Amino acid sequence: MVSDRGPNEELFPVHLGILQPGTIAPVNLYIRDESSSRYVLYRTAQTPFTESVRQRLLERGVARLYLRSTDKDAYDQYVEENLITIVRDGLLPGEQASKAVYETSSRVMEDLFDSPESGRNLQRARQVAKAVVLSVLKNPDTLWNMTSLASHTYYTYTHSVHVAVLLVAAGKDMLGIGTETMLERIGHGAILHDVGKTRVPGDILYKPGSLTADEFELVKKHTLAGLSIVERRQKVPATTASIIRSHHERWDGRGYPDGLTGDRMRPIVRLSKIVDVYDALTTARPYADARTPFDALQLMLQMEGHFDKAMLRSFVKFLGPSEVRAQLLAEARRRLAGGRA
Numbered sequence: 001m002v003s004d005r006g007p008n009e010e011l012f013p014v015h016l017g018i019l020q021p022g023t024i025a026p027v028n029l030y031i032r033d034e035s036s037s038r039y040v041l042y043r044t045a046q047t048p049f050t051e052s053v054r055q056r057l058l059e060r061g062v063a064r065l066y067l068r069s070t071d072k073d074a075y076d077q078y079v080e081e082n083l084i085t086i087v088r089d090g091l092l093p094g095e096q097a098s099k100a101v102y103e104t105s106s107r108v109m110e111d112l113f114d115s116p117e118s119g120r121n122l123q124r125a126r127q128v129a130k131a132v133v134l135s136v137l138k139n140p141d142t143l144w145n146m147t148s149l150a151s152h153t154y155y156t157y158t159h160s161v162h163v164a165v166l167l168v169a170a171g172k173d174m175l176g177i178g179t180e181t182m183l184e185r186i187g188h189g190a191i192l193h194d195v196g197k198t199r200v201p202g203d204i205l206y207k208p209g210s211l212t213a214d215e216f217e218l219v220k221k222h223t224l225a226g227l228s229i230v231e232r233r234q235k236v237p238a239t240t241a242s243i244i245r246s247h248h249e250r251w252d253g254r255g256y257p258d259g260l261t262g263d264r265m266r267p268i269v270r271l272s273k274i275v276d277v278y279d280a281l282t283t284a285r286p287y288a289d290a291r292t293p294f295d296a297l298q299l300m301l302q303m304e305g306h307f308d309k310a311m312l313r314s315f316v317k318f319l320g321p322s323e324v325r326a327q328l329l330a331e332a333r334r335r336l337a338g339g340r341a
């Protein structure tokens with residue numbers, strides 16, 4: 001062990017399951033010396049992390065190393081590059097793996113909404129969508145974990161992640177879609193479904209009042225604009241394309257851009273409409289407060305002509321247990337936070 005007095009600033013814990021044997025973490029890693037409560041330099045940046053190092057730490061009962069907050073960007077990049085392996089290996093407890101996927105996906109989507117024409121950002125979005133799918137397949141609590149992490153304020157980039165997680169989890173459970181490839185196409189479409197909103201002026205997108213007819217016409221363009229942004233850079237399978245194009249179609253044919261009726265839409269597209277509206281209603285937007293899941297679902301059940309009603313009722317059942325658990329967990333966290341204050 002390298003001797004060092006260690007930094008004074010607040011350090012970030014890193015679970016050992018994040019550090020992949022055979023990789024080089026580009027940050028100095030510290031270990032907490034329990035006897036002195038001090039942090040001591042354990043591995044310098046560029047020193048490979050190996051399986052034997054991992055085993056030695058586990059034998060000592062060490063589950064976490066630490067890094068400086070100034071190294072957070074380099075660390076985030078490391079997590080993104082290794083995300084699929086981190087989730088696939090399953091060395092990280094489920095809740096932490098969900099957190100890594102949620103936070104990385106949100107960061108990637110924020111970058112994508114800043115630079116939507118970047119082929120690299122679109123590729124990164126596809127990779128995090130894969131990690132979402134893998135996470136849902138590996139850990140049945142993924143949706144629950146991510147719901148309790150989810151932002152309660154509406155941002156287009158976190159909304160994209162929420163819709164991806166919900167649509168993949170609900171598509172798997174409600175529609176019985178079990179193949180990884182198909183779920184990846186769904187996750188890919190879901191995470192990119194609103195990328196065309198980058199073409200809609202922000203003052204319209206975040207307008208507190210109701211939109212004029214002309215403004216609404218501009219908002220409606222985001223479906224086809226999104227599809228053209230993605231198709232210019234990537235090969236887009238039909239399922240992925242139909243989610244981006246048709247997530248605002250309505251059961252009664254009065255949606256956009258094509259006015260398709262319910263019977264002309266694939267089930268996953270009908271489900272994408274449900275998931276999209278549900279997530280928007282449960283987050284706080286400039287013109288509306290966040291509704292509780294119960295209120296949002298109740299309102300949706302009263303909205304005539306928008307949804308496949310039978311599918312909406314199964315969605316309510318699908319969400320029931322995980323939503324209740326997520327709410328209980330959020331309340332428990334609030335109580336704990338209050339207790340510490």
Ligand SMILES: [Fe+2]
Pocket residue numbers: 193194222247248
């Ligand atoms: Fe949309």
Ligand SMILES: [Fe+2]
Pocket residue numbers: 159163193194276
């Ligand atoms: Fe949306």
